[in-house]
Amino acid sequence: MLSTTCKYAVRALIYIGMKGSEENRANARIIANELGIPMQFLSKILQIFVRKGLLKSVKGPTGGFFLARKPEEITLYDIVKIIDGPGFFETCLIGTGLCQSSTNKIERCPVHDRFSAVREQVVNYFKSENIKGIIERMGHDERILLKL
Numbered sequence: 280m281l282s283t284t285c286k287y288a289v290r291a292l293i294y295i296g297m298k299g300s301e302e303n304r305a306n307a308r309i310i311a312n313e314l315g316i317p318m319q320f321l322s323k324i325l326q327i328f329v330r331k332g333l334l335k336s337v338k339g340p341t342g343g344f345f346l347a348r349k350p351e352e353i354t355l356y357d358i359v360k361i362i363d364g365p366g367f368f369e370t371c372l373i374g375t376g377l378c379q380s381s382t383n384k385i386e387r388c389p390v391h392d393r394f395s396a397v398r399e400q401v402v403n404y405f406k407s408e409n410i411k412g413i414i415e416r417m418g419h420d421e422r423i424l425l426k427l
Contacts, residue, residue, distance in 0.1 A: 285362040287316045288324050290424050292358060295334065296350045296410040297421055304336075304343025313425055324362070331361050350411035359405060368402050 281289070291310055299305035307325060311318040325344055328334040335347045346353065359367050371388045417423050 281359065281367075282363050284320075284324065285359055287314070287321065288328070288362045289355065289358055290314050291316065291321060291324060292328070292333065292346075292353065292410055293413055293417075294421060294424050295344050296346055296353075297414055297417075297419060299343065299345040301335075301345050304341070304345050306343045310344075313421075315425070327361060333357065333361070346410070350414065351409050353410045354406055355408045356402070356405040368398070368405070372398075 291314060294310055294314060295305045307322055308318060310316070310325075311321045314321075325334060325336070329336050329344075329347075332347055333353055334344050336342065336344050356368075372390050372394045373388055
């Protein structure tokens with residue numbers, strides 16, 4: 280359902296939410312190593328989040344990353360929208376483009392009417408699920424995130 284990049288991004292933000300703070304920043308090399316994400320790939324993901332205002336970064340030997348917003352303010356919807364784009368929540372299930380709620384049945388994809396309720400539930404879930412809640416349900420045990 281989610282791209283590999285998006286899965287990496289979610290795991291990295293959860294990890295930073297658990298380990299990083301303004302005083303004790305999460306180091307990108309350590310994140311990459313512990314989560315099994317290629318360093319160059321992770322660096323690009325983290326810089327995207329810095330530009331979009333979800334993360335802050337500090338350069339230098341004691342540098343690293345920390346959340347720019349409270350963990351309860353960063354939802355899965357925010358992450359997916361940034362990494363996979365808003366089309367993830369709008370694209371037709373069978374690949375015919377945007378699946379609009381058109382009153383004209385000819386413009387609708389053949390699965391639109393049945394899938395629209397599911398899509399609404401998915402969007403609501405992604406908007407309600409936040410980094411803080413995920414960390415709390417994990418019991419702050421980062422082993423769940425670590426590379427296999």
